[in-house]
Amino acid sequence: MKPERKSGEESGSTRDAILDATEAIMVEEGYSAVTSRRVAERAGLKSQLVHYYFRTMDELFVTAYERSEKEFLQRHLQAVSSQNPIRALWDLAIHPKRTRLSQELIALSHHRKSMRSITARVLEQTHAINTAFIGKYLQEAGVDPDEFPPVVVSHIINGLSRGLINEEAVGVSQGHSELRAFAECWISKLEAAHGQAHASGDKAEIDAPASA
């Protein structure tokens, strides 16, 4: 029934080519441009082969999503485990292709029920990881978790980068230097505060907004 890799599983180059083409089309033209014919054309194949490897388009989308999910998770864990997780997350988030793809997958899940549970899982995972790792980092840098909860920081990073990338995609660059400068400012301040705290064995301080 299913393709089912042979025993000596060299990860099916045709199958991978189909998934690669799917991702590329999503990023460049949006999810609605992903059709069996166009995917095949992009991969240099006949459209029927797409149906051989993936019985339905739904199965193709789900498989592509799950492959991306793995990659996202891996990079996310890597970023969050690095010396400055905030900077690493920011660098990851402003990567245009990755962010476009993730946006497109979310948009697709508004259109196809089969994708929603994956999106939900991805978003939940992200929160769980960020709460653990960013939370620890922020705490060590002396940030009050009641005023800047890790999940908020995570949302800000994702939100700002998404905005940046959407605008660049339509040729708007207004305010981008301010945005990048803002990110850089906070990141390096956190970096300094965190380093200082580690050096002195004490908490550094980052001021919250004054209670007016």
Add this chain to the structure above:
Amino acid sequence: MKPERKSGEESGSTRDAILDATEAIMVEEGYSAVTSRRVAERAGLKSQLVHYYFRTMDELFVTAYERSEKEFLQRHLQAVSSQNPIRALWDLAIHPKRTRLSQELIALSHHRKSMRSITARVLEQTHAINTAFIGKYLQEAGVDPDEFPPVVVSHIINGLSRGLINEEAVGVSQGHSELRAFAECWISKLEAAHGQAHASGDKAEIDAPASA
């Protein structure tokens, strides 16, 4: 050629019904579900009528976008001119239908060239307005515009609300209370600082992150 309202222009209810149906389908099922047949069905019409009012689907999309643009702009100006523009913008941004529609229109503009210039215009307008109005408000509240540029604040508002609404759409609610609390905290602090500054005729203070 074109529909061309008669002299006594009662704003073509059929035409409006088509545009309304277009928006509704976009919000509920995504832009790729917008077809002449489905729009017509939703509006209780024959699909050919869609082509009578809008020669091509591109024309339908552009017209729908421009109608939304007007509405967005109007609400945006209204929000930004209110007593607490930040709060008003936040309240506007967390409105699910509106934000879903605007996201869908942006996604559509990644797929259709004809929409890109409209998206660019909308985003530029938003920046221009926010720089003027939010900038003034923040300045009056004693916020250093070098550390929190209005355009950054605007991006944060949009980014956070988009994240919130995407997650709610797939059934994730993790961290939402923190997010809303975070927004509420900052909004009310700005409100207090702004009110205080106006009362005393002086600048209130909102601390920026400490230079570590």
Add this chain to the structure above:
DNA sequence: GTCTATAGGCCGATAGAC
């Protein structure tokens, strides 16, 4: 595993009656 052939559906768009 890859090919040819093809069924059957929804789509955009047009022509022409009323």
Add this chain to the structure above:
DNA sequence: GTCTATCGGCCTATAGAC
């Protein structure tokens, strides 16, 4: 302005030869 009828196209998916 709204209707009926219809064309050609791209789509998903399957059947069967090799």
